[in-house]
Amino acid sequence: AQKITQTQPGMFVQEKEAVTLDCTYDTSDQSYGLFWYKQPSSGEMIFLIYQGSYDEQNATEGRYSLNFQKARKSANLVISASQLGDSAMYFCAMSDRGTSYDKVIFGPGTSLSVIP
Amino acid sequence: DTAVSQTPKYLVTQMGNDKSIKCEQNLGHDTMYWYKQDSKKFLKIMFSYNNKELIINETVPNRFSPKSPDKAHLNLHINSLELGDSAVYFCASSHPATGPEAFFGQGTRLTVV
Numbered sequence: 001a002q003k004i005t006q007t008q009p010g011m012f013v014q015e016k017e018a019v020t021l022d023c024t025y026d027t028s029d030q031s032y033g034l035f036w037y038k039q040p041s042s043g044e045m046i047f048l049i050y051q052g053s054y055d056e057q058n059a060t061e062g063r064y065s066l067n068f069q070k071a072r073k074s075a076n077l078v079i080s081a082s083q084l085g086d087s088a089m090y091f092c093a094m095s096d097r098g099t100s101y102d103k104v105i106f107g108p109g110t111s112l113s114v115i116p
Numbered sequence: 117d118t119a120v121s122q123t124p125k126y127l128v129t130q131m132g133n134d135k136s137i138k139c140e141q142n143l144g145h146d147t148m149y150w151y152k153q154d155s156k157k158f159l160k161i162m163f164s165y166n167n168k169e170l171i172i173n174e175t176v177p178n179r180f181s182p183k184s185p186d187k188a189h190l191n192l193h194i195n196s197l198e199l200g201d202s203a204v205y206f207c208a209s210s211h212p213a214t215g216p217e218a219f220f221g222q223g224t225r226l227t228v229v
Contacts, residue, residue: 033216039157045206045220052216089157095216103172104218106159 002027004092004107011112013082020067021077021110023092029053033095034075035104036066040088048090051075079112087114119143122207122221129197130229137192137224139207147171148190149218150182151206159206165190197228 003026013019025034036048051059051066059066067076075094079086092107120141129135141148149172150162164172168184179195194201204225208218 035217037220043204043223043225045159045208045223047217047219050216091159103164104161109157109159 002029002032002094002096002103002105004094004105006090006092006107006110008110009108011110013079013086013112013114015084015114015116016081018078018080019082019112021079021090021092021112023075023077023107025073025075025092025094027073027094027096029096031096034066034068035093035095036064036075036077037091037093037106038086038088039091039109040085045091049077082114084114084116087112118222120207120209120219120221122205122224124224125222126225126227128227128229131197131199133197134193134195135197135226136194137205137207137226139190139192139221141188141207141209141219141221143209143211143214143219144188145209145211145214145219146187147210148184148187149208149210150190150192151208151220153204153206153223155203163190163192194226197226199228202226202228 005024032053034051038046049061063080065078089109095102095104147166149164153159163182165184181193184190204223207221210218
């Protein structure tokens with residue numbers, strides 16, 4: 001069965017510093033997709049970044065990058081130059097076959113606090 | 117113009133009541149979903165519809181019944197509400213043309229008293 005693990009329930013980072021949020025996954029599928037979503041205190045779910053299992057390059061979106069290590073089954077999110085607005089819950093998620101319209105499993109989340 | 121909108125945003129109701137949450141998306145997406153987020157922030161898929169057809173139905177009590185009158189709408193009806201149904205319910209939608217990710221509504225916080 002597929003499973004997502006986020007071992008850091010809470011993280012702190014100084015403003016303007018970089019931070020890595022850990023995500024490991026377990027699947028027997030060859031084709032899958034990995035997502036990161038952000039949930040600020042206002043409650044909405046915001047898509048950040050996606051990595052397909054066959055993508056050779058690590059995904060990047062602005063200040064977000066996904067450190068994909070397939071052999072280790074890890075998909076860590078790196079946020080560069082943290083801002084106060086980055087304080088939120090961050091969820092790692094995985095879908096079989098790589099898209100949202102397949103079943104998506106979410107991890108338990110990591111709460112990130114950015115300190116001025 | 118909100119892409120995925122849910123109503124109501126907050127819902128407080130007594131045990132045993134029946135309630136509905138409505139969801140509409142104006143993105144032209146084929147696939148819509150309902151997710152439940154519990155008090156520990158754990159997010160789990162409940163249902164998925166593609167072109168009005170149910171494609172994912174997780175282990176959810178049959179008191180929960182999704183209804184999709186058309187591609188743009190996916191409503192969630194809950195019968196005989198229980199205390200444990202208190203959670204935030206998210207509607208979402210997606211389409212291959214707009215990318216692999218789902219677009220979420222703002223959530224409906226359901227409190228059963």
